[in-house]
Structure formats: structure tokens, C-alpha cells
Amino acid sequence: MNNTFLNDVDKGLSNTPKYLLSKYFYDKIGDALFVDIMNMPEYYLTRAEFDIFKNQTQNLIETLKLRKDTFFELIELGAGDGTKTKQLLKALDTANYNFNYVPIDISQNALDQLKSSINSELPNINTTPKQGDYFNVLSSLKQSNHPKVILFLGSNIGNLNDILAQDFLTKLADSLQANDKLCIGLDLIKSEKIVLPAYNDSQGITRRFNLNLLERINKEFDANFDIDTFKHQPEYTEDEGIARSYLVSTKSQTVTIKALNKSFHFMEGERIHTETSRKYNDAILNGFLKKTSLKVIDKLMDSNQYFADYILNKDE
Structure with missing residues (x-):
């Protein structure tokens, strides 16, 4: 139990x-239903962020300042089925970047399916899944001295109230080293x-x-x-x-x-x-970041400007 x-x-x-x-x-049935939600015509969020990851992959890699000669950890919070992330993984794999992909999710079922699909589609990628929720894994980030890129996609932070979201970003910043990067996907404020x-x-x-x-x-x-x-x-x-x-x-x-x-x-x-x-805009995000050591260095948007992936840097 x-x-x-x-x-x-x-x-x-x-x-x-x-x-x-x-x-x-997110049990087994919930995982499957959410995949159905992501594919329904009304649910624009996944398509919008997929647009960014598919059509601006090189911009993303450049903004994250990834280097082929430096090993890094690519850590995804709330990885789900990895549909969007696979666009980035394919580009990194093709260009022979040296990294370990660490998907983290509360659903073990989702992680098992994700690892299986990556092993099949991208067998060269080293994948180390971790089961748990966001707050519980933050302390484990400090255990490695390798450069880190954190992916927090799908506007998942929007599921937290403003106080918890600000607290999460503060704790996340405290768990990172100088010049580590965070790519955070945010759904933008739009009409009803x-x-x-x-x-x-x-x-x-x-x-x-x-x-x-x-x-x-x-x-x-x-x-x-x-x-x-x-x-x-x-x-x-x-x-x-x-x-x-x-x-x-x-x-x-x-x-x-x-x-x-x-x-x-x-x-x-x-x-x-x-x-x-x-839903977010620049002012709301920057308000949350005021008391952290994270700073926005770029912002990638989908073609409809419904969604944004903000790239943040951990300052010295």
C-alpha cells in the first residue's frame, strides 16, 4: 500500500x-489517458512545445552552451513519455555529444516505457531513470559535480501554486553549480x-x-x-x-x-x-526568480506564440 x-x-x-x-x-490508466490528452486537438501545450524542440533544436543546443568535449548530465523533471525531449536527444546523439540522460518521474510505469522506447530508438544514449517527485530529487543533484542541464518542460511548474513554485525554483537553484542551465517550459497567458x-x-x-x-x-x-x-x-x-x-x-x-x-x-x-x-509571462517568471541565483538568458517560442521555453543560467 x-x-x-x-x-x-x-x-x-x-x-x-x-x-x-x-x-x-498518474497510475497506469492515468498515464495512458494523459497520452490521449496530449494528442487531442484542443490540447495545444504539447504541440506548441514540440514545435520548439523540433524546429529550434540547434538554437536550444547553442543557448544551453553544450560542448561536445565536455561530459554533462541532462536531467528531466517529470519526463513522461519523452516525446519532445527525444527531438533534442536525437540531435545530441547524431552530433556525438557526451552525456547521460536522467529522466525523473513519479510514475514508474512511465519511466519503464520511456527507457524501453529510448533503448529501441536511440540505443547509444545512456539513460538512468529515477522514480520520485520533484522536491525529493533536488538534494540528489548535489551529489554529482558534472555540469548539468535541467529540463522542466510541459509547464509542469504551473501545477504548483505561486508560493510553492517560487520555493521550488529557489531550492533548485541552490542544488545547482555555477553555470548549470535550466530549460523551463511555460504556457503563456492567453484568452479563455x-x-x-x-x-x-x-x-x-x-x-x-x-x-x-x-x-x-x-x-x-x-x-x-x-x-x-x-x-x-x-x-x-x-x-x-x-x-x-x-x-x-x-x-x-x-x-x-x-x-x-x-x-x-x-x-x-x-x-x-x-x-x-x-499561465505565465515574463514578469511573473522574473518575479519568482528575484530571490534566486537563476537568470533568464534566452526565450524560445512556438510559431503561434502560445508557449515559451525559457533558458536560465545559474549565476556564480
Whole structure:
């Protein structure tokens, strides 16, 4: 039994308002559903960043100041299926760069699939997967003195609230050496008509992705969530620049989680907050970086200017 997950469920559902952490979306079913989400027409984020990694690969390599005669570690936080990163890996492999790729993800299933696909498609690349969440792996970065490039793509940092995001960037900076680089992918603030459908697609895949979290709690902790009595509800306004997702109880009900020997009451219309996705601009990012030793040295954007990969340098 995953006691950390169980304790987080207890903490979240005991809170007012209720919440569940988005990192627990990713079991085997959740991984597959998220791949489907990335391929749906409304979900522009993956296509936009893929555009950057495919069409500006050489710019990326030059901006990261990678050298063929210097071994480095390419560390990816929240690697997922590695679709975008493989564009960079192919270019580095073709040009005979000397590096080790370290994908880090909370999902062991995702890491197993990624390592298998890289071994098949890019057999020359040395891949060392690590399972864990972002905060837990920061201390391990200090254990190596090799130059490092950190990839934090997909606007994953947007899943953290502003305080946690700033704290994460501060801790990440403290874990790096001078002149290490960070490539951070950020979804830019846009109109509601572009952003909201990405979290509320016409095929209902995002709905199933969110509801699968309740299914996972049912399976792993012997709970009795009635999935048909919860609805997926995303919200976003351009003025705030933050997309949020909720699961809303459609009736008054009580849910029991046997692994906790505990029940939780839901009023009709009561919401469980499942995900936050902040959108960014230069001012927001630079505000987060003020108290860190990280400085923006370049910014690569997709052809629609929906998304940006910012390149940051760790100062002396």
C-alpha cells in the first residue's frame, strides 16, 4: 500500500475546501489517458512545445552552451513519455555529444516505457531513470559535480501554486553549480477560448483523466466513490491566468475509505480541487526568480506564440 498517497488523500479530503494532489493522476490508466490528452486537438501545450524542440533544436543546443568535449548530465523533471525531449536527444546523439540522460518521474510505469522506447530508438544514449517527485530529487543533484542541464518542460511548474513554485525554483537553484542551465517550459497567458478547451475537451478525455483519480482511490484503498455522482469542472479567466480543475459532487453523499477506516461527507455541489495550471509571462517568471541565483538568458517560442521555453543560467 502506498502510505504517502493514502495520507495525502486523508489530508486533502479532511481539508476545507477539499483537494486531491494532481501528482496522483498518474497510475497506469492515468498515464495512458494523459497520452490521449496530449494528442487531442484542443490540447495545444504539447504541440506548441514540440514545435520548439523540433524546429529550434540547434538554437536550444547553442543557448544551453553544450560542448561536445565536455561530459554533462541532462536531467528531466517529470519526463513522461519523452516525446519532445527525444527531438533534442536525437540531435545530441547524431552530433556525438557526451552525456547521460536522467529522466525523473513519479510514475514508474512511465519511466519503464520511456527507457524501453529510448533503448529501441536511440540505443547509444545512456539513460538512468529515477522514480520520485520533484522536491525529493533536488538534494540528489548535489551529489554529482558534472555540469548539468535541467529540463522542466510541459509547464509542469504551473501545477504548483505561486508560493510553492517560487520555493521550488529557489531550492533548485541552490542544488545547482555555477553555470548549470535550466530549460523551463511555460504556457503563456492567453484568452479563455484557447485555454479552457484544453482542460475540457469535446471527447471527455480530460474528464475521464480527473475521475480516474477517484477510481484509483477506490482500487488502492477500498473506497466507494460513485464515479457517476461526480462531474469534472474546469475554470479559467485570462485576467487571473490560472486554470483550475474540480470534481463536483452532484448530490449529498458520504464516501468511505476502508484503508483509513474513515468516511467523508460531500454536500451537493461541493468541490474537490484536483489541479492548478498557472499561465505565465515574463514578469511573473522574473518575479519568482528575484530571490534566486537563476537568470533568464534566452526565450524560445512556438510559431503561434502560445508557449515559451525559457533558458536560465545559474549565476556564480
